[in-house]
Amino acid sequence: MPAMQPTEDTASETTPAQRFGAVVHEAARRAGYDLTPGSGGRLALARDTGMSASAVGRMLRGETLPRPSQFQRIAQVVHLDLHELLVRGGVISEESANDLPRGVRSPITPEEALDAWGVTHPMIRKFLLASIAQAIGLQQESERGSFPPDENRGGGAVHMQR
Structure with missing residues (x-):
């Protein structure tokens, strides 16, 4: 053989x-x-x-x-x-x-989301992927209790500037 x-x-x-x-x-x-x-x-x-x-x-x-x-x-x-x-x-x-x-x-993965949204520019993709990674990390910290509490919880209003 x-x-x-x-x-x-x-x-x-x-x-x-x-x-x-x-x-x-x-x-x-x-x-x-x-x-x-x-x-x-x-x-x-x-x-x-x-x-x-x-x-x-x-x-x-x-x-x-x-x-x-x-x-x-x-x-x-x-x-x-x-x-x-x-x-x-x-x-x-x-x-x-x-x-x-x-x-x-x-x-879906962050990359799949960017593809679905039609984001193709490499620098914009890099920026958005880094932002998403940071947000996911902060969310995980929050879930572990090692992140400051959400100040907007408890009925407080959120005010945004225009």
Whole structure:
């Protein structure tokens, strides 16, 4: 039997855990997590997904898959659609993913929003993506309780200058 030639898509030669780990690793890096050893990015990813640091490490190394209950939160944190995460990660096939109800899809990514809005200028995209990333970070701080309380809560009126 002739030796198998390497191809660009070596997905058939990897386990689902390895594929999933590679997809999450790349998406997390693009989402701003520095996953180099000692950088704190893995701990931040663990905190943001609600997983233990050791579970995140095993997932990123392709040793294990996370619990199914964690897939949605992982997709949100790394800015991937749940459908895309599960298919690209090798957890489900494209065919079986088509059977999923539309409600299991994650919100669109900031990049997808800019595409949908027709924002194509590179500098404007960069500015808006940075602003969105900052807003998401502030929202996460707020959810963890480490952000000052919303001064407008409690019935206070918001006044805007024209």
